[in-house]
Amino acid sequence: MTEESKKIKRNVGRLAVPILLVVFCIWYGSIILELPQGPGTEGPLGPSFVPWVWAALLVVLTLVDIGTDYLGKAQDKAHVAIERKGVFDALTLCLMLVGLALLMQYVGFTAAVIAFLAVSIRWSGIRSWKVILPYVVIFALVVNYVFHHILKVPLPQDWLF
């Protein structure tokens, strides 16, 4: 990667969060505009009063953040570049958790946890199925028993229970 492209990437990285924050403020502000007023609280003290204050302060601070990043001492410049692998890991884990939540609704807790743990443990670096399989089966059964039968947490159940 050339120095110029590195610089562009750094600048894009540094601007990404403030831009996202400004977009959030605009979206948040547009909803505030549509909020109804409460009875007897017309004017500045209605339900939109406090959200307006937070939105305005958020815009000001985002501008301050951009300002200090570009014009000030710029202490944080090194921190904006995050590793692609880290982002991939974060998204993969979150997708696996979404999969676990969805699967639990269809196949029940035990089967979903066995599937989730088997995939995630293998993904995290442990390759031996001899270690993974007994662990995930025992873990899922014990956790289901403790939470569902002892602590009475209504976990989605399947044919196993």
Place this chain on the structure above:
Amino acid sequence: MDLLVDGLIQALAWKPLLFAVLGSFLGIVFAAIPGLTVSMGIILLLPFTFHMASVTSMSLLVGVFVGGMTGGSISSILLNIPGNPAAIVTSLDGHPLARQGRAGVALGVAFFSSFLGGLFSLVCLITIAPQLAEFALNFGAPELASLVLLGLCLICGFAQTSMSKALISGLLGLSFSTVGMDPIDSIPRFTFSVVQIQQGVSFLPVMIGLFAVPEIISGMRGSVVSLPDFSTRLRDLLPSPGTLAGLWKTLAQSSLIGTTIGLLPGTGSAVAALLSYNTAQRRSPEPESFGKGKLEGVSAPEAANSAMTGGAMIPMLTLGIPGDPVTAVMLGALTIQGLAPGPLLFESHGGFVFSIFGSFFIALFLTIVIALLGIRLFVQVLRVPPGLLFPSIAVFCVIGAFALQNSFFDVFLMIGFGLLGYFMQKFDYPIMPLLLAIILGPVFEKNARMSLILSDGDPGIFFRKPISLVFLALALLYLVSVFLKRTSFLNRRGPA
């Protein structure tokens, strides 16, 4: 005194006692394993306290809190990997001691220092908290609004690299806190017709997401650690009376520093540990021997980070302002139990508050006993591969988020906030201000708007009330001092 004895008796009933044992044990485990934190432990246990009596649930959580402050030293000393931020300083002298074959002595001194520091802070908690709560009974809506504003300004204390980032994180939290029914007119805001957020964003899934998910992401690909050999026999762990007597000065000053730091929201146990270590080093006749395996270097940070626990509980219980992540979670736990921390808690549930003090006292004793007797087990726990541990914790996170309302919406909320927390950490936006703001935001909004409605929209009401004025002045003073401190720090560092 009667209340204190009653509190102790309540905490000594078999159920609270059993859960205090479990809490202290789990607190040590969570703090000992690098990557897991005391806050995460409390958050994961919180959903299972819903159906417990309030005394039992607080016994469990206080046990985790107290146990956690002791457990961090185990991995710090044995592995040179601090189990939590508070134990970073402990590794400076603790690990050199372990390398010299004196791991047992270092662990023993750490456990006893934690115990004595915690005991000192408990005495302060029992003496100061009721007085402060009685004074706070005079507060009306303007005073409460100003107090919460002061609490929100203390968010700057969590700034790691940039004050504006800490404030942005706080303002994001405040924006999230406006989701749900408006506290005055009960008009739904930002709910998008989603029933699950009509009462606001659920605190628990947000907490699990923000604290646990980023740790799981970071910890999953870790490797198994190797441990030094040392004797885990009780007699090799117990420090001699002479050793402890030689440390009394360090213990006294560190306990005082820890409790004082705990009183100041936003500072945290890591600051307490560092400050007490520096003080011990400065006052030592052999400052050059610090960092090479000195017992004072283990004793000072451990006493201070344990003493911080009692100090941090003072503003949480009396004013409803959490001092650190753990007390923020405990504040949430009390709210879930239908108890509102603040001055009224002492008046309406005085017995319950004193049972917390009783649980604290019991947890201190249990922790040192469990730590000394169970050290062999805790060492084995450190050997569990992260590849097995973290996915299992992810399952507990899902159960925890689900258990609050038996709703998968909360699970998805947790995952969403987990991703947000991960990226916030990566971009150096501290998470704690966001969480504090979600807790304090509705309280501020309700009291600020009530004050303004009472005064027909005149903001002068906040300045005419003397207590409110003092809080506002303190907030301003704090902001200016943080700004000046950071400016002078940056000037010293020079341009990047």
